[in-house]
Amino acid sequence: MSDKGYLLKESDLLPLSIGAALLGTGGGGNPYVGMLRARELIRKGAEVRVLPLDALPDDAWVGEVGGIGAPVVGVEKIEEGGECYRAMRAVEETAGVRIAATISAEIGGSNALEPMIAAAYAGLPVIDGDGMGRAFPEVQMTTFFIYGAKAAPAAIADEKGNVVVFKEVIDMFWLETFARGVSVNMGAAAGLAIAPMSMEFVRRAAVPGTVTQALRIGHTVLDARQKRQNVVERVVASTGGKLFFTGKVTDVRRELVGGFARGHAHLTGVGDWAGSEARIAIQNENLVLWVDDVPVIMVPDLIINLELDTGEPITTEVLRYGQRIAVIGLPVHDLMKTPKALEIVGPKAFGYPELTFNPLQPKPVVA
Amino acid sequence: MIRIGIDVGGTNTDAVVMDGATVIAGVKAATTGDVMTGVVNALKAVLEASKLDASAIDVVMIGTTHFTNAVVQRRDLAKTAAVRLGLPATASLPPMVDWPEDLKAAIGGTGYLAHGGNEFDGRVISPLDEKELLGIAEDIKAKGINTIAITSVFSPVTGDFEKQAGEIFARALPGVHITLSSDIGRIGLLERENAAIMNACLRDLSRHVIEAFRKAITETGIKGRFYLTQNDGTLMDAAFAEKFPVLTFASGPTNSMRGAAFLSGVADAIVVDIGGTTSDVGSLHKGFPRQATVAVEVGGVRTNFRMPDVFSIGLGGGSHVVETGDGIKVGPTSVGYRIVSEALIFGGSTLTTSDVVVAAGRAELGDKAKVAHLKPEFIERTQARIMSMLEDCVERSRLSPEPLPVIVVGGGSILVDGPIGGLEVIKPNHFAVANAVGAAIAQVSGEVDRVYALAEIGRDQALADAKDRATEAAVSAGALRSSIEIVDVEDVPLAYLPGNATRVRVKAVGELHVG
Numbered sequence: 001m002s003d004k005g006y007l008l009k010e011s012d013l014l015p016l017s018i019g020a021a022l023l024g025t026g027g028g029g030n031p032y033v034g035m036l037r038a039r040e041l042i043r044k045g046a047e048v049r050v051l052p053l054d055a056l057p058d059d060a061w062v063g064e065v066g067g068i069g070a071p072v073v074g075v076e077k078i079e080e081g082g083e084c085y086r087a088m089r090a091v092e093e094t095a096g097v098r099i100a101a102t103i104s105a106e107i108g109g110s111n112a113l114e115p116m117i118a119a120a121y122a123g124l125p126v127i128d129g130d131g132m133g134r135a136f137p138e139v140q141m142t143t144f145f146i147y148g149a150k151a152a153p154a155a156i157a158d159e160k161g162n163v164v165v166f167k168e169v170i171d172m173f174w175l176e177t178f179a180r181g182v183s184v185n186m187g188a189a190a191g192l193a194i195a196p197m198s199m200e201f202v203r204r205a206a207v208p209g210t211v212t213q214a215l216r217i218g219h220t221v222l223d224a225r226q227k228r229q230n231v232v233e234r235v236v237a238s239t240g241g242k243l244f245f246t247g248k249v250t251d252v253r254r255e256l257v258g259g260f261a262r263g264h265a266h267l268t269g270v271g272d273w274a275g276s277e278a279r280i281a282i283q284n285e286n287l288v289l290w291v292d293d294v295p296v297i298m299v300p301d302l303i304i305n306l307e308l309d310t311g312e313p314i315t316t317e318v319l320r321y322g323q324r325i326a327v328i329g330l331p332v333h334d335l336m337k338t339p340k341a342l343e344i345v346g347p348k349a350f351g352y353p354e355l356t357f358n359p360l361q362p363k364p365v366v367a
Numbered sequence: 368m369i370r371i372g373i374d375v376g377g378t379n380t381d382a383v384v385m386d387g388a389t390v391i392a393g394v395k396a397a398t399t400g401d402v403m404t405g406v407v408n409a410l411k412a413v414l415e416a417s418k419l420d421a422s423a424i425d426v427v428m429i430g431t432t433h434f435t436n437a438v439v440q441r442r443d444l445a446k447t448a449a450v451r452l453g454l455p456a457t458a459s460l461p462p463m464v465d466w467p468e469d470l471k472a473a474i475g476g477t478g479y480l481a482h483g484g485n486e487f488d489g490r491v492i493s494p495l496d497e498k499e500l501l502g503i504a505e506d507i508k509a510k511g512i513n514t515i516a517i518t519s520v521f522s523p524v525t526g527d528f529e530k531q532a533g534e535i536f537a538r539a540l541p542g543v544h545i546t547l548s549s550d551i552g553r554i555g556l557l558e559r560e561n562a563a564i565m566n567a568c569l570r571d572l573s574r575h576v577i578e579a580f581r582k583a584i585t586e587t588g589i590k591g592r593f594y595l596t597q598n599d600g601t602l603m604d605a606a607f608a609e610k611f612p613v614l615t616f617a618s619g620p621t622n623s624m625r626g627a628a629f630l631s632g633v634a635d636a637i638v639v640d641i642g643g644t645t646s647d648v649g650s651l652h653k654g655f656p657r658q659a660t661v662a663v664e665v666g667g668v669r670t671n672f673r674m675p676d677v678f679s680i681g682l683g684g685g686s687h688v689v690e691t692g693d694g695i696k697v698g699p700t701s702v703g704y705r706i707v708s709e710a711l712i713f714g715g716s717t718l719t720t721s722d723v724v725v726a727a728g729r730a731e732l733g734d735k736a737k738v739a740h741l742k743p744e745f746i747e748r749t750q751a752r753i754m755s756m757l758e759d760c761v762e763r764s765r766l767s768p769e770p771l772p773v774i775v776v777g778g779g780s781i782l783v784d785g786p787i788g789g790l791e792v793i794k795p796n797h798f799a800v801a802n803a804v805g806a807a808i809a810q811v812s813g814e815v816d817r818v819y820a821l822a823e824i825g826r827d828q829a830l831a832d833a834k835d836r837a838t839e840a841a842v843s844a845g846a847l848r849s850s851i852e853i854v855d856v857e858d859v860p861l862a863y864l865p866g867n868a869t870r871v872r873v874k875a876v877g878e879l880h881v882g
Contacts, residue, residue: 077457079459159492187488320766
């Protein structure tokens with residue numbers, strides 16, 4: 001990769017959305033509509049350049065944008081297109097700065113695509129990195145917030161032209177609360193832009209290279225399918241992850257707790273794991289994997305469920321009896337593993353006080 | 368009541384005559400290129416086998432894949448205009464944005480975006496603009512298009528804009544066919560719009576096909592009425608079917624699953640329908656197929672109307688059997704309907720699954736001497752491979768660890784011997800024509816979908832009113848009042864609307880009433 005990064009091609013969008021779905025670790029929303037929107041823009045001649053973290057000077061401003069609302073609304077009231085872009089412009093105006101590039105809060109799921117769409121509108125590049133290296137359910141669960149990014153000014157925009165600016169918000173928790181409320185009034189599908197961050201800060205706080213990582217994973221999946229190779233094996237080798245279990249889903253239990261569907265999936269081992277049992281704690285995302293009652297992967301490390309035969313990522317809402325899945329563990333970036341980060345995104349923060357985060361060990365990546 | 372059920376499949380046209388709950392006769396005829404010749408042949412053959420006179424037949428029920436095939440093969444599709452109401456929302460993705468280019472080209476690829484649409488809670492995104500719609504009507508007229516699909520944002524919650532726009536187009540373009548998306552699909556704009564567009568592009572074809580079925584039936588001397596079966600296993604009369612051809616799309620698997628339940632007397636099971644080329648596997652709950660919850664692709668287009676959740680694999684009675692370095696490979700290639708000339712047992716040169724079954728001594732078919740050279744060890748491994756393929760599908764279709772039985776139907780049922788994955792296998796009588804039986808036993812339904820203000824009348828009264836209305840709708844569609852059951856009740860509170868507004872959907876189903 002050169003300092004100038006690379007241009008996203010139309011043929012990159014499908015692999016990007018596959019990689020994003022996989023890094024969604026069971027959540028993050030479906031990137032399908034976002035992929036189509038980005039494809040339309042690129043077909044009309046928009047250029048989206050992906051820039052490495054060292055490409056811009058320290059004093060350049062980076063804008064974090066993403067969709068906010070209910071996933072069920074997102075598939076019905078499809079975006080006008082410029083929602084995130086208009087929110088970003090309002091933030092620029094209020095902060096009195098010019099944004100030089102966009103960045104994603106989460107590379108996992110549908111929000112991987114929104115910064116590229118806003119970038120296409122603005123004629124700006126997008127930064128090769130994000131604030132999670134995966135997907136998490138709330139605005140404040142980003143490395144940006146964990147390492148001190150400001151919440152305000154922020155702005156939320158709808159398809160009709162309404163833009164609401166949050167001029168002063170004391171922290172990201174308040175921003176999450178206010179933005180949720182406004183997004184419902186806007187019809188539960190809107191674009192959110194958060195306070196511009198300096199490039200110097202982003203270089204320290206962002207999980208680097210995740211756009212490229214998602215792309216590479218997607219290309220690997222498609223290539224393996226085309227060559228009729230074992231998709232799961234190829235994904236494991238090319239991500240530096242490890243296969244922790246293969247099994248059949250024998251039970252899925254869910255209950256509504258605090259607005260989130262929480263629950264467990266039980267697996268009975270097949271192949272090398274015949275005779276073993278596993279359990280996955282799920283919320284929007286996969287949180288903890290136990291094999292024979294021993295916790296082996298836990299948040300913030302990535303727990304990825306792939307359909308055993310096709311390698312298709314399985315989201316937590318479609319998990320059901322009889323599916324045969326491979327469970328892959330992938331170490332999250334070091335920025336997500338500091339004591340400060342674990343307070344927000346560690347197992348205790350997700351309701352597992354008895355678990356002490358035991359990180360996965362990275363393995364070499366096989367190209 | 369004497370009825371005939373017909374299932375027009377890609378390979379075979381199956382027909383049965385039933386007297387009440389008894390199957391009098393069942394036949395298989397080859398599906399013909401023009402479809403109708405095959406239907407006439409099947410009708411004549413089944414009448415002959417039943418020894419009944421054509422005048423004895425009260426009613427004919429037809430399940431057909433004709434419309435599905437038209438989309439898959441991109442033939443006989445009308446130029447269609449897709450009009451979407453929702454601006455300024457949805458502007459980022461025009462209609463048909465995710466269609467295969469050849470299908471889009473086949474129907475002209477004409478799409479329009481206009482104002483309208485609702486929020487999830489019923490609020491208006493923007494008011495309808497009559498002038499804008501009249502301008503679109505002008506353009507549609509200039510392009511010589513005579514069928515329109517109208518889709519409005521959140522129309523499954525509030526369908527008024529679609530109706531109003533439909534009336535505007537009907538006045539401006541007399542004689543034009545109009546499909547409203549809320550009549551067909553659920554929430555999920557692109558998928559529902561796609562289903563509506565597909566329905567619209569089949570409207571010219573549906574008139575011809577319905578007319579041809581009518582002619583085929585009259586030709587055999589049958590005076591009774593005829594119906595088409597739809598995705599949910601219920602009937603629609605000819606006039607309705609002409610308007611909603613898309614609702615027949617998945618009637619094939621539905622009919623075979625309903626037939627399997629009827630013939631076996633088992634209402635909760637996994638059904639495996641083995642044809643010549645593929646096996647369809649689905650799960651049966653209280654006698655009805657379980658519905659798919661995610662988008663289903665038809666002809667390369669994602670749609671979301673209610674279809675049975677059926678999993679298909681390339682395994683059938685005509686599947687090729689090949690020894691490879693990795694072991695034995697069965698399917699997905701198949702000799703299909705050419706099995707009668709290409710399989711070894713029929714003097715052909717292709718080794719198929721049917722050959723292996725005959726060699727194993729499990730079926731009397733063709734000339735057994737022609738497969739005498741197959742080694743017992745090879746036969747055994749092939750059978751094991753077939754059973755493991757079926758076991759995988761059955762596993763995927765199971766919803767719980769409950770040990771449900773597996774009902775095996777279809778012409779390729781000879782492939783199955785003994786339990787699948789430890790589950791009991793039932794092969795009912797007449798298994799080869801289960802889909803035609805499913806068509807013959809199809810019932811009549813009536814549905815309501817209304818919003819009630821519960822602050823005014825209360826939930827119990829609202830549900831009672833909806834059930835009455837659904838029952839009346841079923842009766843007026845031809846159901847016998849005493850047989851009507853309420854099979855589906857759904858009430859969804861609509862947030863942010865005054866008066867505790869709740870959307871109530873009720874479906875009533877009953878036996879067809881004749882006379």
